Amino acid sequence: MTEITHAPIAAFAAERINLPHTDAVKHRGQVNGLRDRLAAKIAADPAYGLVKSLHAGSVAKSTALKSVNDLDLAVYVKAAEAPENDSELVPWLADRLYEATTNMDRDQFEEQTHCVTVHYLGSGLDVDVVPVLHEGEANDVGYLIKKYTGDRLKTSTRLHLDFIANRRKTYGLEFLELIRITKWWKRQVVTRTDPDFKFKSFMIELIWAHLADEGVQLTDYPKALETFFEWIVKTGLEKQITFTDYTSTFPTRGSDPIEILDPVNSENNVASRYDSFGRDKILDAAGSAYDALTDARFATTKGRAVDDWQELLGPTFKG
Template sequence: MDVVFYVSGKKVVEESFASLSEKIYEALVKVYPNKAVEDFEIQRKAATVSFVGTGLDVDIVPVIENPDKEGYGWQFDRFDGSKTETCAPCQIKFVKDRKDLDPDFRTLVRLAKRWRTNVECPLKSFHIELIMAHVLEVNGKDGSLEKRFRDFLLYIAESGLQEFITFPENSTVPAFTDPVVILDPVCDTNNVTSRITEDERKEIVRLADESWATANFASTGGDFDLWKELFGRAFKVEDAA
């Protein structure tokens, strides 16, 4: 889960990942005074807060607000210091438009996120939403939930996540060297999967391939227990409704 913090009144040329991280760190300590310092882990573009009781990890993403472009701002890369333009409200609208277009989109994303959590797949929520949106664009919205979830897994397994994923909203496609490229639909220069390593890409593909085989067997054999292997022992049919 990502939470974007917009920092206003700051100049992007005067800030860095370190300075923003320090501001966010200080804010987190004030907001969560009872949490141990070790619970806050600075990552490449975010600070992660781990809630031990629920097992929930929240990525706190600091963004310097662009006063001339509503909703837009810049986030910094921890390693190379580069700035990436982003627009969280625009990304939310993109996903909402897909939900409005496809009544099952929300359910499919929920299933995919539950699968991700159960098998410990290193995909972020927004990655899943964009992959699902791409599969919707390619395959359409026909078919059962079971088939369409299998199609989501099959796309990852067959493509190896080595295809550039773009959307009609994108006007240009820059060159990227990252192992996985999913273009931000609201900002052509932002690869939202830039933090995924090559080893993680291979792991995601392996998990999707194995899970597709399980899901395919569960669908043809009607074995409900196999679905629990994908979604967890507590999964019920109503959870997919």
């Protein structure tokens, strides 16, 4: 048999791609230590300025790769007590985080453009703490300050997690694993072909969610992946992607080359920073992946099929 079937792809993902459960628990445990200290400080000091913290990002969604070494934490800030000047918010947050700890130095709280990175010296783990301005809205709705424009961006960490979790319940663990495999493919493109290649993980998650909602079967990885890349090539990423989990009202298709609307905030196009050149890079990479998968399906030798799959998964894949 020459065709690469579901089983070796799933085995490769289990061995090389997926973050082991024990590691995920350990990572979350370290972040929980910070969360517990923040919760204690919030409870003890009404003037502290913070409301709560929530796990966020790929580890919280179970879409993280095995090689992950940084986690995300959303910290909700009382909007009325945040600095009036947005440029002061991250340094202010760094000071608040430092105040809540007893065994860390101030320089372990590194101020970035839009977050504070907490460096754990023992484990080497980094935690990106993102401030969310909270005005008392339900469902942990708050407002990010956009990285490049300074605009307020409505969001909800909890609803984003629920969005992925609900589809995991509906479509199974394959939904999460296909996201991880695609993120692994993206990494191969960056490391082996184009170091400037961009394909935001959130976009990958939302495209898979859209395809799953449209009825694409996820239990056969080669077929599902071929469908993913074929969809990108055939649509040219010109189709507006929307979700009705939290709203039924959407803006008309705008002029952005790619338009994938945030399920929590339909006014937010998560692909707004991609120009035509960036879109074409994704189309080219997806086209190459689709061609490789098609060739693998009709390969007359096992070696040829493995070579094709190595275009997606890298040279460590042996079939």
